[in-house]
Amino acid sequence: MQAFVYLKVRTIINWFKQLKEKPSRLISVLFYAGLLGVVFFIPNSDSSPAESELMQSDFSRYIISAVFFGIWLILNAFAWHSGTKSGVSIFTLPDTQFLFTAPFKPASILLYGMISQLKTSLLSSIFLLYQIPTLNKFYLSSGQITTIFAAWIMTIFFNHIISAFVYAISYKSEKRVKIVEIVIYAIPILSLLLGFFFVLKESDVLNGLTQFIQSKILYLIPGAGWAKGILDLALLGFNWLGIVCLAVFIFVPIVLMRIIYRMDIDYYEDAMSMIQATPNSPEQQAIVQEAQRKAYAKFKVRKTGINKGFGENTIFYKQLCEYRRTRPRIVGFTMLTLFLVLGVMAVILINSETNNPLLYWGISIVILFFSAFNSTTIKAFADDQFFTLPGNSTLKIIYSGVLGIILAMLDLIPAYLFVIIYSGFNLLLLPIGIILSGSIFMVINSAQILTYRIFGEVKSTFSVMVLLTFSFVFCLPGVGMILAGGYFLVSFGAYWAYLLIAGGFFVNCLLGLVGIFTGKKYLEEGPTR
């Protein structure tokens, strides 16, 4: 254990030390820290007495409890699911040399790996701090806010332990994996059924849902249910079941860790095959080739248009060829999610006053914000050939980013088309919406290029956090102007609002150009790796 602690502590200390030698990283860290600091100085805006009463009511507490419970339920499902994967991806190549060969029990290394992943989860949970002003609006005490954070951290810790446990018990047995998968799906489905039961019982959606979220049966769900119990204890006052949830939440991870520690598990090969990105030996090459052959054998090889490329735009056609060979289906997770979310909204809001195109556009941007981090430029940067290919650097950067942007825009079309036709909006909104969204993808692409230039990768926890922050900050002016313009246009019919929308679009384009320029400089300087 002493060695593990030493490894972690020295790594963290050296991470801070090396910031001195890399000013760009230091600036990004200070920027990020500064942005977080701002959260604590946002004043609480005044609200009307009626609003204030609502915010302090039990009903508002139920909403908070329900929102966090929902998020924890999703996090639980992801954690359980990650434990059923045939290999663990929590280790690094140095771990395979230093930890796997050292006299440690495999279970200790697995626990170390899982627990050290906490850093990633906790750092990615920093966005919670941004919610402090919102939670303050609900008149929550600092103790209640601290309890929310504590329950959140406990849930994440528990998820890592349960992920390790699921892996340890199921990695050898497909049958056990199936059982775990059934449980993963059963928990949310049963929760939904319970919700429906309450709605039917109360004959009123709102009352039913309120009854559902107050139901103590939910405390039975491992992880999310126990965290909810603790949260309810803080938000709604003392109850014995909350205390039981707290005790269980502390006791179960300890028991699970002890069980894992006593198990004789043999997962090194899985872990190594997961992290060895490039096959080194002929045997590994044979495995990778066989896996690729099987994967590609499913797809029909078609003409992909690579023969059309010439000069710098060959990069685009190469990416297109690779994309079509590996993912021949246009319909993907993002497209379906957007279609479902916007479609359901359109059906619900059909006769509502709030049914306006701006709402759909805003929601789609929020969804796309988290799914648009798949820059083809970044992928190109990872390839040394991108640097050595002859041609104009600016054009190389532009062509390398086009496919990512086009694919992200393609995801929008079915959802936007459905909403526009179903809600009877002007069909002209389709190209406008897509072009405005495209400008935002350009901004996110710029944020990715900038982050890549600073860190030389966009994989580590901190670089991803900086990327999210950059993307958010870069998107703010353009999206703000477009939404403000849309609001004035829809609400007051102010034609000058078109200028605001156009202004937002141009701000996005300008930020897109900043990305191209940054990428060009990086391309000319050569890779930092």
Add this chain to the structure above:
Amino acid sequence: MLKISQVTKNYGNLKANDNINIEIPEKSVALLVGPNGAGKSTLLKCIMGLLRYSGEIEINGLRNKSVEAKRIMGYVPEIPHMYPLLTIDEHLEFTARAYKLDETWRERADNLLKRFELDDKKNKLGGTLSKGMQQKLSICVALLPEPDFILFDEPLIGLDPYAIKQLKNIFRELAESGHSLLISTHILDTVDELWDQVFIMDHGKVVANGEKSELDRLGKTLEDFFFDVTDNSLTDVKSKLTLNSDPDLNSNPDIDIATEQD
């Protein structure tokens, strides 16, 4: 010391190691030689407990995957991977802590670093080291706990001539001080005349093995022996094999395929 019994390692349909039986006595230097893709690295990984396999591997009577066995084993992988945010010195300190070494580790670490010309680079981060430096550090890390049995996987790759000379001296010292070494390589003069036993692998099998004393008696070099065994023609192999070649070789029709594929 090391006993490998009927070890088979499959990657899908590919038999990377096929029914390997090897015994290496204490205080001996064994070579594992063979062409690329013969299964040498896989076997070393199996011995280190990094892969799953069928069969048994024991070191000093201990199951190779046990913590006790790991304590007496050292491993220098073919491709070194250092923690990018640990310095050279911290890699050694981490190893000392992991193996719970006594206070004398510091002196040994300094000595190793000096021998591999890393002493003035102690504070360099792993992420900034060249491939050669990583290989040197990898060797230092494996030697620091003074394991009884050390596995080297292509140890000379990436090293400069000075470091190669140092490593060969270290092989000599380790052999003289009674350590057991298993060195996988396709560079036949890796250990010059230091070795005691050789195992030749091809297509996942140990196709021949021999002792240095026998080769000396026959007036053959390691190179002669290697090419005799791995020669393309099966007829030649059959006629040329004079040492302890695999008894299955003459009766196993698979060898035909193996040699032709070469």
